[in-house]
Amino acid sequence: MIAGLEEITSGDLYLDGRHANDLIPRDRDVAMVFQNGALYPHRTVRRNLSFPLEIAKADPALVRERVVELSRALHIDETLDRRPGTLSGGQRQRVAMGRAIVRQPSLFLMDEPLSNLDAGMRTELRMEISSLVRALGVTTIYVTHDQVEALTLADRIAIMNRGVLQDVGTPGQIYNDPATAFVASFLSSQQLNLLSATVRTPQNQYIMLDFGLHQITMPWTDPRAYAVSQHTGSQIIVGIRPDGLTPIGEGVDGPFFSGRVRTLEYHGHEWLAYLEVGIPAVPAPEPPHRQNVHANGDGNGTAGGGKIRSMMRRLMATGDERPDQEIAVGSGHHRRADLVVRLGARPAWRAGEHGRVAVDLSRLMLFTVEGNRIDPPRR
Incomplete structure (x- = not known):
């Protein structure tokens, strides 16, 4: 065109x-x-x-x-x-x-x-x-379709999935503050951890992300707390990249996940571990049919909001086509998660061992079950 x-x-x-x-x-x-x-x-x-x-x-x-x-x-x-x-x-x-x-x-x-x-x-x-x-x-x-080309060449990137604009911004903006779960998973060099959680606010003291076998708490001082609290009692999708998880020993305070180390992968410059934690993993939700998409009521077909000028300098990265899927978060229809964890040049664990990882709360990305960002991207 x-x-x-x-x-x-x-x-x-x-x-x-x-x-x-x-x-x-x-x-x-x-x-x-x-x-x-x-x-x-x-x-x-x-x-x-x-x-x-x-x-x-x-x-x-x-x-x-x-x-x-x-x-x-x-x-x-x-x-x-x-x-x-x-x-x-x-x-x-x-x-x-x-x-x-x-x-x-x-x-x-x-x-x-x-x-x-x-x-x-x-x-x-x-x-x-x-x-x-x-x-x-x-x-x-x-x-x-190559995320490396997009991130290294672009001044601005526009990501599309099934003809629906998912996000647009500088490489740093859409990598660090993706507007949708699809964008977050597409721009991950390693597999993005996408987990099902239920939002709870016990006696209104703090925000709890309830993963079933694990719980993570967020203080009300967290800038995302109010937006997340609007989903109390509902299920959401929590995304975290492998470098947002750090192996720790027993007795270390702070939010963490624990489980059995299923396998290790050697990538030359680093090791990756797959940690079985018993939390439902979810796929990145697909966008609805483009004729029915009206993000934020503006009718422009963008999941991230905002009007896009036609002739900005940009890159377009298109996701793979997949058949329509019904997202049933936490319904038991999804496999249990193997958390992908970066271990550096020397692995801290061996396969079959029990492992614990600290969770960097600032690195959590929170999405609705439809895949839209709960805490608006900081642009």
């Missing part, structure tokens, strides 16, 4: 402040890079790169200068006289990006340009894309 290849059914698109819904594609000054680098097989790399400038009838001397300069920046200057069929996948994708960049458009649209490359090549090209678009100062909308 931004490129003009699909009609916009509702909403408005602005390019550089200009209403662009009805602009024909050639008048939008956008360049696209696809998942599979679409190159002219009969043209050399040099002629593929120069093609957009030739069509624009640019000065031949300027074309030659810009092609050579860009090929050096993309490290493909030694391939200028070769045809695409003789290039590696990484080289072809560099040429495709170069052809988009060479005419210096006002907007780049990149559709998973690195997904077909191996891990090493993706890392290398990711750094090059980041440095190039920032050096050019050109707004770039980059679609990816």
